[in-house]
Each structure stands twice: as C-alpha cells, then as structure tokens.
Amino acid sequence: xxxxxxxxxxxxxxxxxxxxxxxxxxxxxxxxxxxxxxxxxxxxxxxxxxxxxxxxxxxxxxxxxxxxxxxxxxxxxxxxxxxxxxxxxxxxxxxxxxxxxxxxxxxxxxxxxxxxxxxxxxxxxxxxxxxxxxxxxxxxxxxxxxxxxxxxxxxxxxxxxxxxxxxxxxxxxxxxxxxxxxxxxxxxxxxxxxxxxxxxxxxxxxxxxxxxxxxxxxxxxxxxxxxxxxxxxxxxxxxxxxxxxxxxxxxxxxxxxxxxxxxxxxxxxxxxxxxxxxxxxxxxxxxxxxxxxxxxxxxxxxxxxxxxxxxxxxxxxxxxxxxxxxxxxxxxxxxxxxxxxxxxxxxxxxxxxxxxxxxxxxxxxxxxxxxxxxxxxxxxxxxxxxxxxxxxxxxxxxxxxxxxxxxxxxxxxxxxxxxxxxxxxxxxxxxxxxxxxxxxxxxxxxxxxxxxxxxxxxxxxxxxxxxxxxxxxxxxxxxxxxxxxxxxxxxxxxxxxxxxxxxxxxxxxxxxxxxxxxxxxxx
Numbered sequence: 001x002x003x004x005x006x007x008x009x010x011x012x013x014x015x016x017x018x019x020x021x022x023x024x025x026x027x028x029x030x031x032x033x034x035x036x037x038x039x040x041x042x043x044x045x046x047x048x049x050x051x052x053x054x055x056x057x058x059x060x061x062x063x064x065x066x067x068x069x070x071x072x073x074x075x076x077x078x079x080x081x082x083x084x085x086x087x088x089x090x091x092x093x094x095x096x097x098x099x100x101x102x103x104x105x106x107x108x109x110x111x112x113x114x115x116x117x118x119x120x121x122x123x124x125x126x127x128x129x130x131x132x133x134x135x136x137x138x139x140x141x142x143x144x145x146x147x148x149x150x151x152x153x154x155x156x157x158x159x160x161x162x163x164x165x166x167x168x169x170x171x172x173x174x175x176x177x178x179x180x181x182x183x184x185x186x187x188x189x190x191x192x193x194x195x196x197x198x199x200x201x202x203x204x205x206x207x208x209x210x211x212x213x214x215x216x217x218x219x220x221x222x223x224x225x226x227x228x229x230x231x232x233x234x235x236x237x238x239x240x241x242x243x244x245x246x247x248x249x250x251x252x253x254x255x256x257x258x259x260x261x262x263x264x265x266x267x268x269x270x271x272x273x274x275x276x277x278x279x280x281x282x283x284x285x286x287x288x289x290x291x292x293x294x295x296x297x298x299x300x301x302x303x304x305x306x307x308x309x310x311x312x313x314x315x316x317x318x319x320x321x322x323x324x325x326x327x328x329x330x331x332x333x334x335x336x337x338x339x340x341x342x343x344x345x346x347x348x349x350x351x352x353x354x355x356x357x358x359x360x361x362x363x364x365x366x367x368x369x370x371x372x373x374x375x376x377x378x379x380x381x382x383x384x385x386x387x388x389x390x391x392x393x394x395x396x397x398x399x400x401x402x403x404x405x406x407x408x409x410x411x412x413x414x415x416x417x418x419x420x421x422x423x424x425x426x427x428x429x430x431x432x433x434x435x436x437x438x439x440x441x442x443x444x445x446x447x448x449x450x451x452x453x454x455x456x457x458x459x460x461x462x463x464x465x466x467x468x469x470x471x472x473x474x475x476x477x478x479x480x481x482x483x484x485x486x487x488x489x490x491x492x493x494x495x496x497x498x499x500x501x502x503x504x505x506x507x508x509x510x511x512x513x514x515x516x517x518x519x520x521x522x523x
C-alpha cells in the first residue's frame with residue numbers, strides 16, 4: 001500500500017440530465033486520478049475527467065456484469081490504497097439501491113478514507129420531470145420507495161407487498177419494469193385498489209424520456225403493448241393525476257428529438273445547453289479539435305504578439321483566436337497596458353464577448369458576422385484604411401477573403417497564426433458509433449471545418465436527418481460534399497442556429513430579436 005494517502009469519493013451522478021449532478025460531484029470527477037463508473041444515463045460526465053485519468057467501466061445490467069460487486073470493492077481498495085484519488089461514479093444516488101453502503105464498508109475495513117457525495121435519485125427526479133409531485137396536500141403526505149428487482153422464486157423475499165399496500169401515500173418502485181405483471185398482480189392480491197393511478201417514466205430527465213400512465217389493473221398490459229422497457233421509475237398513487245396540469249418537461253419544442261452537435265468538446269457547451277433546455281437529447285460528436293500553432297507558425301505568432309503594441313488595429317475572427325492570443329500575451333508580457341493604443345475589431349458578438357473576458361473592449365463589430373462583413377464595416381465605419389497597420393489573429397488555413405480585401409485597400413497587414421484545427425480521428429464521446437447505429441433527427445454544423453471533420457470520419461447523413469448550417473460558408477462546404485442543408489441560420493450565430501432547428505421541429509417561425517452569440521468563423 002502506498003505511503004501517499006488516497007481517498008475514494010462515492011459519487012451520485014444523478015438521473016441523466018447533466019445539470020442535476022451536484023457541484024461537489026463535478027469537483028470529484030475533475031480531481032480524480034481514477035474513475036470507476038457504472039452504466040450512466042449521461043456519459044458527458046466522463047469528459048470532465050483529467051486527460052491522464054484512468055477510466056474503468058464497472059457497469060452492470062440485468063444479464064451482464066462488467067465486474068462483480070466483490071471485484072468492484074477490491075478495485076476501489078486497490079486503487080485508493082495506491083495513494084490515488086478515486087471517484088466511484090454511480091447513477092442516481094449511491095445510497096438508494098446503489099450498493100454505496102457495501103462499497104463504503106469495504107473501504108472502511110481496509111482503513112481507507114472515503115466520502116459519500118449524494119446524487120439526485122430517479123425516484124425523485126423521474127416523477128418531477130413527468131409533472132408528478134411525490135407529496136401533495138390533496139393526496140398524501142407520505143412516500144415509500146422499494147425495489148422491484150427481486151426474483152419471484154426467492155424462498156424468503158425481502159419485499160413485503162402487504163405492508164407496501166397498507167402504507168398510506170405514494171409508492172415509488174425502482175428496477176421493476178421486467179416484473180411489472182407479477183408486481184401488480186401481487187399488489188392486487190394483497191388488497192390494492194385496482195383503480196389506483198400508476199405512471200412509468202423511462203429514461204427520466206433526458207430528451208428520450210417517455211411516460212406511460214394507467215392503473216394498477218391496467219399498467220402491465222399497457223406497458224407490454226407499448227414495449228415499454230427499462231430503465232424506468234414507477235409511481236403508484238393519486239399524485240399521478242397531477243400530471244395533467246404539471247407536465248412541463250415533455251411539452252418543450254425539441255422534446256424527444258436527438259440533435260447532433262459537431263463542435264469541439266470545449267466549444268460545444270453553450271450550444272448543447274441551449275438545445276437541451278428546449279428538451280433535445282444531445283449527441284455530442286466533436287469532428288474537429290483545436291490546438292496551438294506549431295513550428296514557424298508558432299514562432300511568427302509569438303513575434304506578432306510581442307509586437308502587438310505597434311499596430312493600429314488587431315483583428316480577431318473567432319473566440320479561439322482571442323483565447324490563444326491572450327494566452328501567449330500573458331506569457332510574454334506581465335502588464336495588460338503593454339498592448340498599447342491599438343484598436344480592436346471582432347467578427348461578431350461572440351468574439352467580442354470573449355475579448356470582454358480579458359477586459360478588452362471592441363471598437364468595431366460588423367452587422368454581418370463573417371469576414372465579408374468585417375471588410376464592409378471597415379469601409380463604412382472607418383473610412384480610408386490605406387497605410388494602416390493591422391494584425392489579423394487567425395487560424396491556420398482560414399479563408400483569404402479578409403486578407404485580399406485589406407491588402408487591396410492598402411492596409412499593411414500581418415497575419416498571426418494562433419491555432420490550427422484538425423479532424424477528430426477518435427470517438428471520445430461514443431457518439432459516432434451511436435449515430436451509425438441509431439441515427440438522429442437533426443445534425444448541426446457551425447463551421448466549414450466541422451463539415452470537413454465529419455466526412456473525414458467516413459460518415460454519411462441519412463435522408464431522414466435534417467441538416468442545420470450556421471451560415472453560407474458552412475452551407476457551401478456541405479454542398480461540396482453532396483448535401484443541401486435544410487436550414488441556414490440567419491443571422492449566422494448560435495441563437496439563430498438553435499431557432500432554426502426549433503423551427504424545423506415545430507414548423508413555426510421565430511423572430512430575430514435575440515442577441516447574437518458566436519459567429520461563423522475560424523473554429
């Protein structure tokens with residue numbers, strides 16, 4: 001055993017909606033040297049891990065166990081005993097039918113420090129996302145939770161259905177869909193009211209959530225007819241009737257729609273959040289990755305950053321350009337005033353917002369958030385720019401529209417290659433396989449490079465999948481690859497892209513009064 005003292009965090013990941021994991025849970029994932037995880041309703045949590053963290057799958061299904069429970073206990077003791085920070089990531093809450101108590105006991109017996117991080121159980125979240133309160137003054141003030149995962153052939157069953165039936169209030173059953181006919185028959189045989197309302201909520205809190213309602217006497221037959229499968233939470237009681245007025249989640253415009261997001265993992269967060277709040281299931285498929293420039297490009301970039309104070313204008317055409325510029329600037333200079341009196345142009349509000357993070361104001365933002373719009377803005381708002389010195393901070397391989405126009409106008413232009421985009425050759429989220437196997441309702445492309453990266457993965461877009469493009473440059477690249485986008489965002493920014501997807505889903509039109517966000521640019 002290592003002399004360095006390790007610790008094991010037994011973390012509840014919640015029911016699936018990534019917004020429902022606790023802040024403490026996220027901290028434990030980010031700090032972990034080793035993550036031992038179950039079948040999670042949302043694998044996005046794994047992407048929060050350190051790049052060198054060891055990831056070990058220990059999931060269990062009804063008929064397949066990656067590791068037996070005793071092996072999981074031994075693994076927790078072994079890895080933590082090596083002096084590592086271990087995060088044991090479990091769906092829902094680790095202490096509600098999660099065997100967290102057994103794992104904690106094993107760690108205690110081995111003299112290893114551990115900590116429980118509670119999670120939101122599907123027993124609570126499932127009903128809430130289906131519009132069913134567990135308690136209500138009109139119906140009840142008591143809740144019982146039990147598992148349906150027990151064999152009917154067991155000699156001494158631990159579940160006393162007679163007491164469950166007699167207990168007042170709402171009953172919540174987890175892990176019982178496969179045995180629903182037996183359980184409902186048993187409840188009836190123990191004197192349960194056949195007309196008691198029942199709801200089943202499958203894949204709760206995700207864009208694939210499905211809810212089926214009935215009664216104790218009808219729900220098993222309805223579930224069989226609908227081929228209603230696990231995982232699902234079962235709610236038994238009068239509170240199910242509240243769903244008629246309180247069903248909020250399933251009424252969202254993108255509910256039940258799977259949307260593919262092709263941005264880099266780092267940049268996808270805002271687009272995912274905007275789509276998810278509308279009810280969509282997100283399939284995160286990064287088709288490109290961004291890295292700093294190399295070789296001569298890196299040396300030239302460093303020189304331009306060091307001399308940035310000598311220019312009249314610095315032009316940024318993406319948030320990435322801003323980030324890489326100031327990352328280098330902070331290494332070279334220790335005083336923000338060293339940037340001098342240069343003026344700053346940004347291709348759109350998203351880039352301007354990124355500049356603001358570095359306490360930098362923007363002097364010029366075009367109405368059209370593309371390179372052509374920036375050229376037009378210089379002509380109309382600045383006037384003659386002949387003999388003006390400008391530094392364009394850009395990506396390797398960016399379109400030359402801006403440089404040609406500025407050179408023709410007599411600008412003394414230097415180009416600093418801050419970063420490069422490369423096709424993502426791996427499948428870090430598992431989304432490529434899922435897309436191949438199950439398809440999607442929509443696919444979004446935010447730049448021409450995301451299009452190129454998508455097809456570099458050897459993928460094709462099924463006829464039934466609708467294509468949403470950020471803007472004309474992206475659309476042109478799609479056309480080059482034989483696909484005509486179904487919709488193009490106008491203006492060319494993330495809010496408009498989200499609106500466009502929503503309009504396709506709901507066949508309704510939206511206004512254009514929302515503020516613009518990230519532009520189409522050199523991602």
